[in-house]
Amino acid sequence: MVTTYLTRAYRSFAIHVLDVPSRLLALLLFQPLLFLPMVLPTSASTNYLLSVLVFGSLSAIFAASWDLLVGRCGQMTLGHAIFFGLGSYVTTMAWVYLGWPIWATIPLAVLITTLASLFIGFPALRVKGPYLALISMALPLIATSLIFYFKDVTGGENGLPMPISGRFFPQMNVFDLRTGEYYLTLLLVAVSGIILYKIAISRTGMVFVSILDDELASKACGINVTKYKMMAFAISAAFASLSGAVYAHILTVASPFAMGTTRSFFVVIMTVFGGMGTIAGGIVGAYLIHFIDSYVLRVIVDVPVEWHPFIFIGIVVIFILKWPRGITRFVTDGLEDLAEEREIEERGAHIWKKYKRKKKSTPEG
Amino acid sequence: MHLLEVENLTKRFGGLTAVKNVSFHIDEGEIVGLMGPNGAGKTTLFHVITGFLKADSGTVKLRGENILGLPPHKIVNKGIARTFQVVRPFRHLPTIANVLVALKSPRGSKKIEWIKTPERKALELLGDVGLSEMMMEPAETLPHGDLKRLEIARALGTEPELLLLDEPFAGLNPIETDLLTKSLRTIHLDGHTMLIVEHKLHALMKLAKRVLVLHYGEKIAEGDPEDIAKNKKVIEVYMGKVA
Numbered sequence: 001m002v003t004t005y006l007t008r009a010y011r012s013f014a015i016h017v018l019d020v021p022s023r024l025l026a027l028l029l030f031q032p033l034l035f036l037p038m039v040l041p042t043s044a045s046t047n048y049l050l051s052v053l054v055f056g057s058l059s060a061i062f063a064a065s066w067d068l069l070v071g072r073c074g075q076m077t078l079g080h081a082i083f084f085g086l087g088s089y090v091t092t093m094a095w096v097y098l099g100w101p102i103w104a105t106i107p108l109a110v111l112i113t114t115l116a117s118l119f120i121g122f123p124a125l126r127v128k129g130p131y132l133a134l135i136s137m138a139l140p141l142i143a144t145s146l147i148f149y150f151k152d153v154t155g156g157e158n159g160l161p162m163p164i165s166g167r168f169f170p171q172m173n174v175f176d177l178r179t180g181e182y183y184l185t186l187l188l189v190a191v192s193g194i195i196l197y198k199i200a201i202s203r204t205g206m207v208f209v210s211i212l213d214d215e216l217a218s219k220a221c222g223i224n225v226t227k228y229k230m231m232a233f234a235i236s237a238a239f240a241s242l243s244g245a246v247y248a249h250i251l252t253v254a255s256p257f258a259m260g261t262t263r264s265f266f267v268v269i270m271t272v273f274g275g276m277g278t279i280a281g282g283i284v285g286a287y288l289i290h291f292i293d294s295y296v297l298r299v300i301v302d303v304p305v306e307w308h309p310f311i312f313i314g315i316v317v318i319f320i321l322k323w324p325r326g327i328t329r330f331v332t333d334g335l336e337d338l339a340e341e342r343e344i345e346e347r348g349a350h351i352w353k354k355y356k357r358k359k360k361s362t363p364e365g
Numbered sequence: 366m367h368l369l370e371v372e373n374l375t376k377r378f379g380g381l382t383a384v385k386n387v388s389f390h391i392d393e394g395e396i397v398g399l400m401g402p403n404g405a406g407k408t409t410l411f412h413v414i415t416g417f418l419k420a421d422s423g424t425v426k427l428r429g430e431n432i433l434g435l436p437p438h439k440i441v442n443k444g445i446a447r448t449f450q451v452v453r454p455f456r457h458l459p460t461i462a463n464v465l466v467a468l469k470s471p472r473g474s475k476k477i478e479w480i481k482t483p484e485r486k487a488l489e490l491l492g493d494v495g496l497s498e499m500m501m502e503p504a505e506t507l508p509h510g511d512l513k514r515l516e517i518a519r520a521l522g523t524e525p526e527l528l529l530l531d532e533p534f535a536g537l538n539p540i541e542t543d544l545l546t547k548s549l550r551t552i553h554l555d556g557h558t559m560l561i562v563e564h565k566l567h568a569l570m571k572l573a574k575r576v577l578v579l580h581y582g583e584k585i586a587e588g589d590p591e592d593i594a595k596n597k598k599v600i601e602v603y604m605g606k607v608a
Contacts (some may be wrong), residue, residue: 013546203469203483210466217453220415222441222470222523277457 026193026280033287035184037179049295050178054250056290057185061192062263063282065239071277072205073232074212079136080240082120082143085259086113087241088248092160093153095249101110102168109245110238117237118230125229128215138162147256154328159255161232166252181250189283192239196237197279199235208232213318265359269312273319275326284328293295366429368393369527369556374423376406376413376582383409385582391527391560398551398573398590402602406431406582407452407562411531415447416440427527442472443479447526448516450495450532451473457600460496461487463504463515464602467522474526490518493536493555494548510541514548521552528552530561534568566594578602 033053040046066080090109094100100108124135147154154160164170169180173208199205207228210218219225248254266289267282274285291313295310323330367390376384383406391397402409412418414425425433432440441447455463458540464487468475477486491497494514499507507515513533519526533549534542542565549572553559563569569576570590578586578593580602586593593599 203465206458206462206466209457209462213455213457214453216417217449217455218466219417219437220441220447220449220453221467221519222438222446222472223466224438305444 028193029284030190036181042175044112045299047175047178048299050182052290052294053287054178054181054185055247055294056287057182057189058247058250059267059270059290060189060283060286061243062240063267063274063286064193064196065236065243065282067271067276067279067282068200068208068233068239068269069232069236071271071281072200072279073095073208073229075125075229075232076133077136078133078268079139079141080236080258080267081261081263082140083113083117083237083240084247085140085254085256086116086145086262087244089147089154089160089252090241091245092166092248092254095162095166096160100180102166106242106245106249110241112245113241114234114238116220117234121230123235125226125233125286125302133344137261137264140261140264143259144256157256159257162249162252164252166249168249185246188242190200192242193279193283196239197233200279204228266312269316271326273317273327275328278326278328281326281328285326288327366389367426368395368428368606369560370424370426370429372424372426374410374413374425375421376409376418379420382421383582384413387582387584388581389577389584389587391558393526394556395575396549396561396573398576399560399570399579400564400566400571400576400593400599401579405579407579408531409582410579411447411529411562414440415445415529430586434544438470441472441523441525444472444524444526445529446520446523446527446530448513448520448531448533450535452509452512452516454504454507454512456503459501459503460507460515460554461491461500464490464518464522467519470523473523487522491515492522493521493551494518495544510537510544513537513541514545517545517548517552518519521557526558528557530559532562534562534563534565536539546571566590570594 087109090103090112094105215246270285270289275281372388374387413420420548468483576593586596
């Protein structure tokens, strides 16, 4: 009885304090994805849907990592794709030139990108706000021109291709391969989502939010702001490079377009759509945007690709104006309202009075 | 040895000397008041002592160790905490988490007794300033008086030896002023030394045993609150010269 009470109290603490949806909700959203390949028939269209979801999963990891850095720590970077690209290049180069197996190249890519992020972050995080956004925007462009310059090693514009054996499951046929990749990426989303969520709700995560809210005040609390910013930057880079490395092994090529500006901006669209600052928001937003982009707007209604950016910008503008807190918070807020109403019904009117009084005491504006 | 020793501290902004050759000291267990009309350099003095601004010359010693020129977070971890004149809460975080951030600092986390969790310690600190009922409310929904006390709880989270309060009574109504005075007394009894910047002499008189007066960056008087209230120079500074 006491334990139940404590668990409930803790869960409400997690929702209120950390502003993230509860575990149950996440599980409910995750379940349909888990059984999808078993339910659908084996066909070309299923295969296409699965590949859309595979890239959705990779974007989900990427968006969640961006969300930890921007939505939780307030370090506005618009060039996060550099870590994605770096991860895919390191893993491909290690595979092609050193001949390492996949399970060794991906961790190597994560490790090297994290170290590189520390080198990049140390000077870049000295500047704040729009200046950081500008500087970080330039980073992938610099990396791309370096890739073009060192053509012999990186393959230049065409990218660095791997043979078919660079895939995750080289022996499988096309249908099994997609299913295997689907489950692999889904597992990665679950694991990295849980890790990022745990970091976000930890006391370190609270320090991140304090830097987002007021850097000067967190300095006055004795927090070494630079250290925590670097920490957020490195964690974020690690997960971004993980998704980039897996991406390279699925496409069997590391191309400079992996770190293009489109990727850096789409992650903003995904996270705003899903809800900035909730790690789940990036994940939900990534799946939805990928689904709309590659399935709804191609298979269900055939809209020319050139029009897709307009549609997404429209969605984002509507969301910023109408639901600036994003889809996930829209759902959790609705659930919370429901719970409150039920509590009022169960425990009498006096709670309602107390609740009203509390609402009244909030300052205007 | 004094707890804090400030010697010949000078801070210039271009041609303007905001703090001019100020020297004073604070002993352990004291409550010292710092007064002065608007623009006297009180807040600048605070910023210089806590490392938010760099001084031009002079020394600031905490227990004999020079702390001038250290970055703000290192000074906090040496044992000087401060509050701000305009409240700066972490508005996305709930009240209790505001204090938990301070408990995450090296000094704050080191001083937690082994038997306590940080959450429990934070709750105790909120209780000290009378905010334990509000612990789950987001900081942005708290009224101004509560935010002022939240700032003090947050500063206490770093377990300071010296607490610098920048106008803690500004914008509070009489009831809130009384509440805050009461909590400051409790905090003082717990063994915290304080330096309080304040305009409201009435509130300051109840707390401080010694008052410094700044005018145009210079120290013009120091002594008992009663003596200061009668001091001709101080009256002149506040009210203007009698023609």
